Amino acid sequence: MKIIKLSAIDSTNSFLKDLALTSTLENFTTVATDCQLNGRGQQGSSWESEPNKNLMFSVFLRFQSFEIAEKSYLNFAVSLAVYETLLAEKIPNIAIKWPNDILSGNKKICGILIENNLKGTEITSAVIGIGLNVNQIDFPATISKVSSLQLLCGKNFDRDILLEKIVFNLKRNIALLKAKEFYNLEAAYLDVLYKKNIPTMFKDHKNTLFMGMVVGISKEGKLQVALEDERVLEFGIKEISFL
Incomplete structure (x- = not known):
């Protein structure tokens, strides 16, 4: 090296x-x-x-x-x-x-x-x-x-x-x-992913607050978040933050 x-x-x-x-x-x-x-x-x-x-x-x-x-x-x-x-x-x-x-x-x-x-x-x-x-x-x-x-x-x-x-x-x-x-x-x-499978408050890029749970990473590298209505949404960098 x-x-x-x-x-x-x-x-x-x-x-x-x-x-x-x-x-x-x-x-x-x-x-x-x-x-x-x-x-x-x-x-x-x-x-x-x-x-x-x-x-x-x-x-x-x-x-x-x-x-x-x-x-x-x-x-x-x-x-x-x-x-x-x-x-x-x-x-x-x-x-x-x-x-x-x-x-x-x-x-x-x-x-x-x-x-x-x-x-x-x-x-x-x-x-x-x-x-x-x-x-x-x-x-x-x-x-x-x-x-x-x-x-x-x-x-x-x-x-x-x-x-x-x-x-x-x-x-x-x-x-x-x-x-x-x-x-x-x-x-x-x-x-070892932070907050995986733990209900967490998030904020999206429109400053909308919502409750969700990190469940995985997509093939494109986006964060997968399960919502209370059981939908799973995907977010890119800067599109979501932990509150």
Whole structure:
């Protein structure tokens, strides 16, 4: 595994995507930084992090014969790699919040951004961006429901060791993905999905409130929510939120 460490960068995802345009990258090439100046999350949201406290990195993956229709399983593999690492570190009450946030209780500790390079009907490569709150203990008042490993466990964590463990688990899960072990990845993901089979209040993109229950993920990667009238609706990113 090749690791490129940078003291500061706008975005590790952007850096790695640009590098892939000018270089033939080894699979699992990783770029990590101590300070990310313009971190990005899902759908153009930002990711803010205190310098030298957290884990901010991106990993390059190359694929052969990986269909766009199977992209949800990549999300499962990546999310589970982080989840499994934190579970082994005994981080309490962790779950995966659809599509790929990692929570402890109801507080976010990790965000994931997957950017795919497409050709025809296939995903030829992907850049996986991961931001994990590790040793930061103070967060802006404007950010609610957020925590870090140190706040949860009361101790300092070695960021380099965490990075190695996450990439190790990622390699194992990508091997399952390439072996078409889709059922096992999906089952493991659904088993730790936040609020699955628990009656929950939701808000849709029209700010309408409704009661429902997460029951699964569609083949297109949408969240499946069962309503009180037994209908099952599907929602894309930003079309629904937990209240």
